[in-house]
Amino acid sequence: MPWTLVESANHADTQLELYAKDGIYMIRANGLELMNGFNHDSETAFGRLAAELAPGASPRILIAGLGLGYTLAAASEELAASGTISVVEFSAAVIGWFERHVRASVLPEMPKNVVIRESDAIAHLQSGARYDVILLDIDNGPEPFTQASNATLYDRAGLDLLRGALAENGRVLLWSGFRSESFEALARAAGFAVTRRLVANGPRPDLDHHIYILS
Numbered sequence: 001m002p003w004t005l006v007e008s009a010n011h012a013d014t015q016l017e018l019y020a021k022d023g024i025y026m027i028r029a030n031g032l033e034l035m036n037g038f039n040h041d042s043e044t045a046f047g048r049l050a051a052e053l054a055p056g057a058s059p060r061i062l063i064a065g066l067g068l069g070y071t072l073a074a075a076s077e078e079l080a081a082s083g084t085i086s087v088v089e090f091s092a093a094v095i096g097w098f099e100r101h102v103r104a105s106v107l108p109e110m111p112k113n114v115v116i117r118e119s120d121a122i123a124h125l126q127s128g129a130r131y132d133v134i135l136l137d138i139d140n141g142p143e144p145f146t147q148a149s150n151a152t153l154y155d156r157a158g159l160d161l162l163r164g165a166l167a168e169n170g171r172v173l174l175w176s177g178f179r180s181e182s183f184e185a186l187a188r189a190a191g192f193a194v195t196r197r198l199v200a201n202g203p204r205p206d207l208d209h210h211i212y213i214l215s
């Protein structure tokens with residue numbers, strides 16, 4: 001059965017499309033797959049890890065990039081009612097798609113400690129808010145994919161911005177579809193300790209997903 005186009009929208013130079021197949025959704029950015037609900041194990045592991053690493057009884061978690069909400073659902077399930085989860089998503093359309101089409105199967109009960117805001121992640125990080133854990137999943141790794149300006153988040157200035165948005169002992173988690181040794185070196189040069197976890201993505205190790213932990 002082929003994918004069916006459900007809705008599409010533009011955000012600045014980015015064309016976003018929501019597709020459905022057998023009750024599962026996929027988002028494409030500029031014609032390329034950005035998030036596929038048939039393959040969400042690593043996004044779920046990403047959300048669980050955030051809750052696992054979140055310190056104290058009332059951690060503040062930021063998720064940059066709503067997508068289909070699998071990371072949000074996993075973090076929220078693990079965290080239960082403790083702490084707060086703020087989600088920033090630059091596309092009002094993606095937020096609307098989540099509400100109208102996706103949420104019923106991914107996060108049927110919207111928890112009271114979750115807030116979804118329409119905002120660019122970079123602008124939000126400049127707002128002065130601080131978090132114990134910041135999850136970044138706005139591209140397919142530390143390279144711009146959804147929009148060109150996301151590149152600024154992965155250079156030295158972006159890493160400094162992320163550090164400034166962390167509470168004491170906070171961590172940045174970054175989802176990636178590939179290993180980037182140049183990003184690892186840049187993050188170390190910016191003063192972060194960098195570790196990387198592999199999340200198996202089927203029988204081929206070259207297709208494994210990666211979670212970077214910057215602390």
Ligand SMILES: C[S@@+](CC[C@H](N)C(=O)[O-])C[C@H]1O[C@@H](n2cnc3c(N)ncnc32)[C@H](O)[C@@H]1O
Pocket residue numbers: 034035043044064065066067068069070071072088089090091094119120121122137138139140146147150
């Ligand atoms: C790969 S998807 C996130 C997948 C998500 N982890 C999940 O579980 O479904 C990336 C999301 O980031 C959003 N996005 C891209 N650039 C952004 C930015 N600069 N600020 C906020 N959201 C952004 C996209 O619209 C998309 O919804």
